Amino acid sequence: MKHTAQHALTLAGESVLLLAGRALYWPAQQMLVVADIHFGKAVSFRALGVPVPRGTTTQNLQALDALLAQVACRQIVFLGDFLHARAAHAPATVAAMLAWRRRHPQLLLTLVRGNHDLHAGDPSSLLAVTLVDEPYRLGPFAFCHHPDTASEAYVLAGHVHPVYHLRSGHDGLRLPCFLQGPSRLILPAFGAFTGGYAVRPALDEAVYVVADGAIFPLP
Structure with missing residues (x-):
């Protein structure tokens, strides 16, 4: 099977691309x-005295830049949990995000508030992010944080941080994945330093695993 950095799907009559960079691209928009x-998850843990790696905000911003270099983009929709906790408002974290924003002033940014956003508070107004609650409707899609949000539209959601456990004998790998069902698609967590929940797809669900810069459907 040929592995590529993107996988084309039709959802609710719209052509979309699942990207190995753990994002979805809607070409029509x-x-x-x-x-x-x-953002700020690592600094939140360090504020509690837990020794965790630095540089995760930079990693997240570099990952966004890598996606922007791949596709023609005029807007980004964040499906919740933009900030991890109130500690994410630390000056160094905010400064890095503002520097990135100044490099992309033309981008429209929309945040569908998630459960962590409710505790962390809204991002700095200087980031010029439009804040909305779920479900946020646009075309045939309902942009949500929680996958079980009720909507007549096709739901695009996060929250779960889905991973798939591949097994071979005594060896195993936990890989981020997209989980596609008849009425919703759950995206993998984009952020660095995020855990994952192992999903078991139902008979009417498909799994697309991300590994080594490629995305591929499981048979």
């Missing part, structure tokens, strides 16, 4: 959709 970026 020149839109990137990103779930669970969790």
